[in-house]
Amino acid sequence: MTTVVIIVALALVAACALAFLYARQRGGHGIRRRFGPEYDRTVARHDGDAKAAERELHERLKRHGSLHERPLTPEAREQYAERWTRIEGGFVDAPQQSVAEADALLAELARDLGFPDGRDFGEQSAALSVHHAEHVNGYRRVHAAKKGDGGTEDMREALLEARGLFDVLVSNGTDQPVRRHPHHAEGSGKA
Known part of the structure; x- marks a missing residue:
């Protein structure tokens, strides 16, 4: 009888250990799936240390996961769209100024949506990465x-690339594009 109890106990311990390992492994896949390219970028920044990257991403989730974006009014959406169109239109004559203006516009737009203030770029981009992981790298590239x-x-x-984040933010998280002005053509060769 005691042998049966010992065997059952060992089987339960083994089953619990396997369940724990499976859950832990799936947790890494879940964070990878949630963050997509941001996961890979963070792993690379940690010199390939996936566990350190996952700790950082879990910390971001803890800090910014409950953030709820405030919707923009239709008027604000239109004003942001007009400003972005002007920035793109000025790129050919003043590329440096255009990327600086795009960086400032994205910081302002993110702040207006309820993300941390853009004065701390690292904190704002970390919060954006939690909610818009597929597009945040464009903001980082413009900032750099x-x-x-x-x-x-x-x-x-x-x-x-930053326009991808802009479009997602200005559309209030919907896939509805903001009306672009007629003089702005997607294939015009302008940025």
């Missing part, structure tokens, strides 16, 4: 490009 370290093509690519 405004320093002028890269060439015009780098700035153009940064502005194009």
Whole structure:
């Protein structure tokens, strides 16, 4: 009888250990799935240490996961869209100024939606990464490009990538595009 109890106890311990390992492994996949490219970027920043990256991402979730974006009024959406169109339109003549203005506009837009103030870029981009992981890298690229370290093509690519975050933020999290002005053509060659 005691042998049966010992065998059952060992089986239960083994089952619990396997369940724990499975849950832990799925947790990593869940965080990877939630953060997408942001997960990979964070792992790379931690020199391939997935556990350290996951700890950082879990901390971001804890700090910013409960943040609820405030909706923009239709008028505010239109004003932001007009400003972005002007920024893109000015890129050919003043690329450095355009990326600096795009960086400032994204910081202001994020703040107006309820994200941390843009004066602390790291904190604001961390919060954005929790809610918009697929697009936050464009904001980071524009922020870095405004320093002028890269060439015009780098700035153009940064502005194009940042537009993805802009579009998501200004659409209040919907997939409804903001009306673009007729003089702004997607394939016009402008940023």
